[in-house]
Amino acid sequence: MISAQDLSPSALAALLAFHADAGVEWLLEEEPVDRFAEFEAMKAARGNGRAAATGGGRAEAVFQPAAPQATVSPTPTQSRDVRPSLPAASVPQVAIPDAQAIQEARFAAESARSLAELRVAMEGFAGCNLRNSARNLVFAEGDPASGIMIIGPMPYADDDRDGQPFAGRLGDMLTRMLAGIGLSRETVLLTNVVPWRPPGNRVPTAREADICRPFIERQIALAEPKQLMLLGNFTARFFLGGNDTIHQLRGEWRDLAIGGITVPTLATLHPQDLVTAPVNKRFAWQDLLAFKARIRG
16 A cells, blocks of 8 residues: 655645545545543543642642644544645635625625626635535536526536536537527536535535525626526526426427516436437427527517
C-alpha cells in the first residue's frame, strides 16, 4: 500500500482530485478505534481535574487538562472531505439553519437587479454546504435575450471542472439535441436548478433545493424567457410538483407562474437519459419538435 508520506505534494493533490471526481467523499481510519472508551477517559480526566481544582488549594499542581479535540481522529461515521482544500476565505465552512439559509438566499437573490449582480451574490453566498465540496459555481450561460431558457437539475463532474453548464459528454448530447431544431448553446440560456455539484453526482436533497430555489427563480425573473424547457426528473418535479416521472410529465405544455411572470414550459428528458438509454431519443425528439413548433409559431 502506498502511504501519503511517500507521495509528493503534487502527486497527492492529483490523487485527491481523482478520488473527488470519482465521487469519494470520506476517508476512514485503517484500523477501528473505540471512541466510546476514549470519550469516557476524557470525561474522567475532566472530572478529576475539576475535583482537584476545588479540593484543597493545590489545583495548579494536580489539574490535568483534557486533550485537545484536534488530536482525536474522526470515527468511521464522521466525515472528512478528500478534495484538496480551498482557502477558508473563499469557501466558508459553515452550518446555517435551513430557515435562516433560505431567508438569506431570498434576500440575496431579490437584491440582484441583473444576472451579473445575481452571479456575484451567489458567489458570496455561504448558506448551502454544497459549495464547500464543489470546485466552481456553475452559473447561467448563453443569450438571455433569446427568450429561450433551458434548465437542468445540477452540475455534473465536467460542469464543475469547467465552471459551465452542460459540459463534457452530456453537453455534447445537448448540443446535438439543440442543433436538431435549429438552436445552439449560444442562442439559448442554459442553467441548472442547483448551481453547485453535489458530491458523487447524487440528487440534491430537499433542503439543498429549497435553499437554492430563490436563485433559480430570480434567474428566470431576470431573464424573462418566452419559452422554458425543463430537463429530467428532478427539474420537472422541482418546478411542476408531485412525484410523477419525467416520462409522465414530458411532452405537455404548461404555464409556469414564477418570479412575477408566466412562462410556457415543456418538460423533456435530460441528456443523461439519452446517453444511458438510447431508446429515449425518440421521446426526446418528439418533445424537441413540439418545442420547435412553439418557438417558430
